[in-house]
Amino acid sequence: MANLLWLQGGACSGNTMSFLNAEEPSACDLVTDFGINILWQPSLGMELGDGVQQILKDCISGATKLDIFVFEGSVVNAPNGTGEWNRFAGRPMKDWVRELSAAADIVVALGDCATWGGIPATAPNPTDSQGLQFLKRDNGGFLGTDFKAKSGLPVINIPGCPAHPDWVTQILVAVATGRAGDLALDEFQRPKTFFQSFTQTGCTRNMHFAYKVSATEFGQRKGCLFYDLGCRGPMTHSPCNRILWNRVSSKTRAGMPCLGCTEPEFPFFDLAPGTVFKTQTVMGVPKDLPEGVNKKGYVKLTGAAKAAMPEWAEEDIFVV
Amino acid sequence: MSKKDDDILRDKIGKMLADGLVTQTEPFPEDNHQFELILKELRQLDPQDLEQKLVISGFIDKPYGEDKQRCLECMYYLVHRKWCDLPELAVPVEAEWWCRLWRI
Numbered sequence: 095m096a097n098l099l100w101l102q103g104g105a106c107s108g109n110t111m112s113f114l115n116a117e118e119p120s121a122c123d124l125v126t127d128f129g130i131n132i133l134w135q136p137s138l139g140m141e142l143g144d145g146v147q148q149i150l151k152d153c154i155s156g157a158t159k160l161d162i163f164v165f166e167g168s169v170v171n172a173p174n175g176t177g178e179w180n181r182f183a184g185r186p187m188k189d190w191v192r193e194l195s196a197a198a199d200i201v202v203a204l205g206d207c208a209t210w211g212g213i214p215a216t217a218p219n220p221t222d223s224q225g226l227q228f229l230k231r232d233n234g235g236f237l238g239t240d241f242k243a244k245s246g247l248p249v250i251n252i253p254g255c256p257a258h259p260d261w262v263t264q265i266l267v268a269v270a271t272g273r274a275g276d277l278a279l280d281e282f283q284r285p286k287t288f289f290q291s292f293t294q295t296g297c298t299r300n301m302h303f304a305y306k307v308s309a310t311e312f313g314q315r316k317g318c319l320f321y322d323l324g325c326r327g328p329m330t331h332s333p334c335n336r337i338l339w340n341r342v343s344s345k346t347r348a349g350m351p352c353l354g355c356t357e358p359e360f361p362f363f364d365l366a367p368g369t370v371f372k373t374q375t376v377m378g379v380p381k382d383l384p385e386g387v388n389k390k391g392y393v394k395l396t397g398a399a400k401a402a403m404p405e406w407a408e409e410d411i412f413v414v
Numbered sequence: 415m416s417k418k419d420d421d422i423l424r425d426k427i428g429k430m431l432a433d434g435l436v437t438q439t440e441p442f443p444e445d446n447h448q449f450e451l452i453l454k455e456l457r458q459l460d461p462q463d464l465e466q467k468l469v470i471s472g473f474i475d476k477p478y479g480e481d482k483q484r485c486l487e488c489m490y491y492l493v494h495r496k497w498c499d500l501p502e503l504a505v506p507v508e509a510e511w512w513c514r515l516w517r518i
Contacts (some may be wrong), residue, residue, distance in 0.1 A: 306489055308493070311488070322490075375449070376444065378443075392518075396489075399487070400486055405494040
């Protein structure tokens, strides 16, 4: 039996909603089949007021063993470092977070806001938000660079806006069944099993990417969304086209550009007007090229790809 | 448009450029904001006003600049149809032409 506690800071509850949509395993399966005991969760917990406060205090004192602490949402420090803008159970949430993180065997930051600060931490960051162990790309965050949970692991980051239900449940199952030590994490403490490949990996538009055929309007089935519509699939680490959403689709499959929501910089360009759903260019060349590709190589590749383009690549081949 | 219509219109554009139609090749839009300003101008045109479309977008009938930029490498260019797929332009073109809405 692994005790799990889940709290929300500066959050929209999107990750909770995503988690509740989990299918294999479902949230219920975690309890019945994998021995996870949910001490409290904002949408599932029955206790209110003093009852919640007591659960949290027991976790901190050690009266209740806290195996897994899941935090969703940013850590709000405003105003003036007090955290008073996000109070919970009688005190600033950030005070609970610090003490619960110190008491937990495993700490999981769930969603962009908990991992890197996300949308709340977008400039000018009025809530003085941080992620648990990162603020955007900078290691440190609320708990600091040296933080390790009791298990010896740093915060396990599961980013996404929201995170896919399977990313959450599979990591929770691994942790609850004693396999946390098997999780290989990348430089941003994301489990590599999910965040080593790219959103583009498995994208149905890869042939259009290869032959440099651009989609020029949303919902078009032909063409790649990278060249004009701001898709960040070639630069974003996520399995969105390997582990499909609702088991059937993904943003790019539906004609919607990837927003890069599993990367620390999300939302990119601080949401400046004209930067969303529009590929940013400098003198006609994309500002952000596919990972590992330089400008010279990209220009050469484009010339060769265009010269080799087959006629079918210009057509909508998905006939209904 | 049929392929025949495309060919007729492409020949017409080619003749206009060959006859010395002066277009705005400069300034080249350095970033998205400048690019969007040109698109806005194009959207305000009468869709039938081919000449102004060519003038504003800076069409020329040869490669441009030190890098010899041309439609062939532009991401809006459809090779087999010889067509500019940028919705604001949507005209038949030749691979060796160029305009300042060139993007790669």
